[in-house]
Structure formats: structure tokens, C-alpha cells
Amino acid sequence: MTAVQEQQEQQQHTVTGPEEGPNEGRPLGYGRLKRKEDGRFIRGRGLFVDDLHLPGMLYGSVLRSPYAHARITWIDTSAAQAHPKVRAVITGADLETMGLAWMPTISNDTQAVLATDKVRFQGQEVAFVIAEDHYAARDAIELINVEYEPLTPVIDARTALHPDAPVIRTDKPGQDDNFVFEWEAGNKLATDAAFAKADVVVKQYMLYPRVHPAPLETCGCVADMEPGTQKLTMWTTTQAPHAHRTLYALVGGLPEHKIRVVAPDIGGGFGNKVGIYPGYVCAIVGSILTKRPVKWMEDRSENLMSTSFARDYHMVGEIAATKEGLIRAVRAEVLADHGAFNGTAQPSKYPAGFFHIFTGSYDMSAAYCHVTGVYTNKAPGGVAYSCSFRVTEAVYLIERLVDCLAHELGMDPAELRLMNLLRPEQFPYTSPTGWVYDSGNYPATLEVAMNIAGYEELRLEQIEKRSRGEAMGIGISFFTEVVGAGPREHMDIMGLGMADGCELRVHPTGKAVVRLSVETQGQGHETTFAQIVAEELGIPTEDIDVVHGDTDQTPFGLGTYGSRSTAVSGAACAVVSRKIRDKARLIAGAMLEVAPNDLEWEKGRWFVKGDPTQGRTISEIAFAAFGSLHLPDGVEGHLDAECVYNPPNLTFPYGAYICVVDVDTGTGVVKVRRFIAVDDCGTRINPMIIEGQVHGGLADGIGMALMEMIAFDDEGNCLGGSFMDYLIPTSVECPAWELGYTVTPSPHHPFGAKGIGESATVGSPPAVVNAVLDAIGVRHADMPLTPSRVWHAMNGGVEPPQ
């Protein structure tokens, strides 16, 4: 059987099941291996950026704007300079003399490091104080006097392009409005034609509100420009150490070999730690000026008010169908609020990220979307919070539209989905907007979810509850993710292609070290990547050291976001392992004095075909590689390999989610009673870690659907600036998740994996919203479905939030 036939065979036999089994002791390869990283964390011996204490270290603090839009007329830092513990005060004017007052964003826009002319959002960086301790730095920023001349802010994105709207980016030559970009995908004419012929068209405005990733560890760094060597070491909370190093070189003019970026343990990222923030640049400048290491850590309000937000998409979606419910086309008109500076992190070819996967999991003939990005007087950023480059907005749009269509047709939403889901024989499937979905067996996955849920019984229970006046709702979401960027020809950030390097060395005693370009923020790379090597080479996971997060120690790669670590670096890890296996075969042949082709592999050893007793383990081969064995021509005396993996296509994980809620009709309080999640992420390396990733994403979904929002008042004051106001789910809002899985390997990935990190964050919000709206019998209401918003939705309707 050829490899392709084998993959087709695998696809035809999608493996399904509920989650199972205890976490095992030590599987040699894939399995429920307990994590290698836990030992230090449960003892409080993790090393996070804020745990670093270097000799002579100083502390930075940022003075931020109280206004959303104002001209700076005067800054007086003399009182702060006079503080006995202050070592330096930096303003935008100081940075201007160094050419560092502005920096490029990762979307090829510019962003003020410290404001010079105007402030453009509340919380914008205005000055930076460096002092002997943290308390003194915070004291001293209070001593800086800034005079502002307030300007009218643009807060509602829907007014940003009005002719009389104040222009925010007066710094940009030729910019006389608040327009950022315009982008489209799909075929407009074909879509319009499909809509014209449709029996049923449903149209719905929906807002995906601005939310924040809010990792529990805020962003920060320790910058250390060593005066003797002129080498900068940057310990920082980054998901992409190599990209940061190159950007520091490009932006600051520092030679790249004189920059070392180290990401130690990272306390959650979720997209928040992809970009470069002004505080990092200020800390570097501070270290250059003071010739001492400078630490800067945000406080929680700074994190929520100034770093990368997510979503903020105003979407008008339309779906066209036959009267029987067959979907013909979808289209969307989107207004994207990008804040004051366009700092979104996504492949530069796609200003709206991967939003154009908005046809979702359904078979249809045409689709078209048009996205307009605008500036507002809000914090910059744009793509963050585990959304796989805007896939979460796309999934929310289509999954809400399908429920609106079911509502219109009076159909069961599960039945409508089963009627329209892509069929297994359609893969690889080219979507109307140009994606090539790699593999899938969608109906099987939805059926597993419906079986775990007991869907029919739930509907009967709902009827019975309704007869008693109780509001119980059942919400379904079926999502298709697109992750694992590149290929590098189509995916880059600031010209850096999305391909990942990997290096593997087997030491003489058979122990190994694998070096990755990606950076874990809790995903368990130290375990998972050791398992990949173990699976490929049979080296026990405890004998494999996984090195990551240090640009001096690891090969180049674009980092961990968009669920790309397993899909891209995982593939790289398998490829280098196979290179070593191939080389080991040559050495084993020399050891056994047989032709390499006469050897057969079993996990951990090569043996003579037909005589399994004659073999050499990988450990024996490693010793021989470094020993005195006469090696075959062209074989060097080591057991090392390296590679750069450039993915041929993205991977397309998917899943079926079902949420059951009870709504208190008197108060509007929503209780999530059950949540069933069946994910297909292709080949599963460590089911325990996969389940954990899904659990976290489901909690995110409950948060966004029910409580999270970065809101603003008309003056642009941020109303979500602390955890007292920006609510994220606790243990009591989350149910005991019920998981299942199917396995449909990716045909183009070296071991069939697809990625799982963001699936649940992408797939869960519409399931929760669909459930709440099903409970209260309302076609649409925007997130967050807080008790008051649910109550209003039940009692005459509710406006989108701001």
C-alpha cells in the first residue's frame, strides 16, 4: 500500500471515541504522558520574567495618557528627575533624537513608542521613568507634569469614516481620514447571482466585541545592554523570540548577532505576547542610557488597556438557501476596528487574517466577503486571544447565520447542519474563497457529539421544561479551523517567512537534545516534542532535552501562535528525527556488516530483515557514530540533523460542540449546564495535553459569550481596565467539560497532526450564544450575554454593546 493509499484508508476509517483512560506512566512515543515541565512549576521553581533579578538592575515604569485623544502641549519631567532614586526619565522628545519615537508594527504600520505630538488612546505611553526600585519608579511617574489639549475622540468604529470624523493619524503623510485597509475574498458576482436565485435569504448584523487575552502573567521584559560587549540580552514575555530579535535589529539598528532574546517560562500568551510593545523599546533604551539592566513589567490595568486586544468586528452576514434548507451562498460586509495603530499580527498578505474561511464547514457554491479596517481612539492590536488569525470571527459569523437560517425555516439546527456539512468524499475540498481543506469526516464528528450529548433526549427535555415555563437551550457549533501557517511563499510577517527550523543531536550515550524555534506558554512543548522524537526514534522521553525560547540556543522560526507549533515545528521535529533514523541505518549497516537496505526498523533499533536478533539500538548506533567504527563514505561521525520545515499547505482541524444552558427568565442569568466538545485534530500526540488545551479554550468561549468585553464610554475611557471590570470565567461558571474525539489525519503533514491550541476558543462562543438564544427564543443578541443583556433581549431587544 502506498503512503497516499494508506492516508486515504485512514481517512475512510475515521477513528472516534469518548475520552478515556488514566494518564499513563511513560509511553515510548505518543500517549498520555505526564508533563516533563510540571516538576518545577508545582514546586514554585518556574522562572518567569518577573522572577529575574540581575545585579544592579533598575526598574522602569510607564506614564500613560488619561485621554483617548489629545494634543500634548507641554511635558515637565524636572520633579521626577530630581527624585533621589530616579536614574533616567525618557520622553518622546528624547526618543526622537535617537530616531526611536516611532516603531513599525507587525502590520507594516507605525506606532508611537512614546507620544510626541498627540495621544491617540487612553493608556498610551507618554514617558518612561527608570529608578532604583519599582515603588520609586511608580512614585516618580506621578511627578511628571503633562499638559493636554483634549480632542474629540473616535470611539464607535461605525462613525470612523464619516466625512467629519476627526483624523486620528495626523502623523501619517497623506492620511486625511481613518481608513486603514480594504480587502475582499471570494466571487462577488457569483455570490450575488446565487442570492438572487435563493428561496430564502437571512441577513443579520452582529458584533464580535473587543475582548482581551489577559494572560495571568502580564507582559514585560528585562533589557540588559552589556556595556563591555555591546550585546543586548532581552529576557521577555514573547511567543516569538526569533521574530522579535530580527525586528529589534531592523527597528533599532542593532546588529542581529549582538541581540539575544530569551523567553523563559511564559505565564500564558493567547496571542497577547506576539507583538513588540513600547515598554520593551523603552527598557532597551533605558539600559543603554544607564548601562544597567532595566526591568519593566506591566500592571494589570496597563495590560488590559494598552496591549493587543482581539476581535472588534462589526459584521453584516447574509446566508442564501433553498426552502428545504440547502445552503447556496454566504456573504459578509465587515467593519474592523483596529484601534489607533494597526498592530495586528497576521501574515502580511491577509489584512483581515484568515477571516475568509467564513464559509465554514458547509458545501456551497459561492461566497464573498469585504472587510474595511478603520482607526479609532482605542488601544492598538487586533489579532490575539487564540483566534487563529480571525478564524473565530469567521466561525462565529457562519455558525450564527446557520442558526438564524434554522430559526427562519423552523428547522432543527442539527438537522440543518447535517444536511449541509461537507461530505468525506469531497476532500481535499477547495472552498469558494480558495482554501484547500486537507481532510475531514464532518458528519461522523457531529454524530459523536450528538451521541455524547443525548441530543434527542435533550430536545424532549427542553419541550417538557418549556411547558413549565423554564428556559433551557441547546446550542450547536460546527467549526473548521485553519492553522499551521505557512507555507512561507504565502505567509510572512514583515517579510519573514513562516517556516520553522529544528535541530536534533543524539549524544554518544543515546541521550538527545532537540532545539525548537517555537516557545511554549503552557502548551507543554517540552513533553510533546520529546514524544515526537520518541515516537520516531524510540529514545525514551526522559532522555530527550527540549530546548526552546533562546535565540542563542535554537534555530530560526516564526514562533508559537495561530496553533502552528505542532503543525509546523512538530513536523520539523519529525523530519529531523527521520533524517537521523536514515543516517542510523547506514551506521547500523556498517556495524552489522550488511547492506542498509537489508535492515528493517522497529521503534528504537535497526535489525536484519528476517533475523530480529541481529540488530543495533539507536543508543548503540549513537556510540558507534562517535566511536572508532569505520564509517561508510560520506557519513560524518555524529548523529545530528537539522531542517527547516516549510508546510505545503495549512492544516484544517475541526470539531462539533454542543452547549446546554438554563436561563433564569426572571434575572437573565445563564447557567452553562453541559458542554460537549468533539475535536478532530488529526493524529493525537498526547491526549491528556490535547484535552487540557480544549478545556482552556472552552472556558475562553464561555467568557467571551457571557462576560468578557473591553468596553469604552463616549470619551474613550476604557471600562474594562481591571479584573473587577473585565470579567473572566471562574471555576463556578465552567461546567465539567465532556469531551470526545475523532481522528482524521492530515494527508500532507509528516505524521498527520493538525494542531489543537485554539480550536476550542474558535468553536465554543457560537455554541454558547446559540444555546442562550435557543433558550429565550430570540434570533440574535450580541455578546457578551450578561444577565442584563439577556433580560433586555427577552424583553423587547438589546442594542449591540460598545
Added chain:
Amino acid sequence: MTININGTDYCRNIEPRRLLVHFIRDDAGLTGTHWGCDTSNCGVCTVLMDGQAIKSCTTLAVMAEGHDVTTVEGLEVDGVLDPVQQGFTNEHGLQCGFCTPGMMLTARALLDDNPHPTEAEIREGISGNLCRCTGYLNVVKAIQWAAAHPFEIAGG
């Protein structure tokens, strides 16, 4: 001023406004206790004071004078893990590890007060500790594991 942390007295001259979390992290050098929000909401700074779980980011260091403080570094005794620590690793109750010390100390206080909590009591008990990674289910399972294995303390 002296605070006893994990059985050791730490004597330092400090400003009256210094927060306990900073005393623990910066003056005593015990960085297992984290800081996360300033408003008592997230719980990553949770420590035990005389056995009670408190948020050290909203406690002045001087308020801890004369009290016994336990941090995550004090959970393991003579190389033997607390069942809560063992439960967290057995049940995959942690991912990034940032909330973990505070979560484990809250769990320890909960189990000391109620050795056989129901699932609802566990969820209520840890509702002052946020976790952005785990969705809480495996944290609950970890605490259930610890409750079920009070004497089977493993040494790993």
C-alpha cells in the same frame, strides 16, 4: 520587621506601604508566589497566613509580622510532595504554571478545612483563583485526587 515564611524568619527594614507579595518575592527571594492583578481578583499571589489562604497583593507586609506564612516553596517537606502537588501533576491540573502556586495553596487550605469536599465545594473554594489555561476541570480533579490520597504521599 520579621516575617516567618516556611519556618524561616526573614528580618528586613521595609517601608510601611510594602505589600506582602513584594516582601515574599523581592525581600525573601521566594519567587514561586506570583503577582497578577493588584485587586485580589486573580489569586496568583495566594499564600497561607496561619493556615488561612490570603491574597498577598492586598496585604501589607507589616500585617504579616508575627504570623506564619506558607508559600508554594513550603509545600514540599523533606523531599516529599504535598498530595496537592502530586494531584496537580497526575491530573494535568496546570499548563503555564503561573496560577498554580496560588491555586495549590488555596486547595491546601480548602482540604485542611474540609478533607472530603464535594465537586461543588471545590469549585466554590477555588473561585477566587483565576486560571486562563485549564478551564478548571483538571484542577478540580487534582484536588479530588489529593483528597482521595491524603496518606499516599509520593516522593516524586
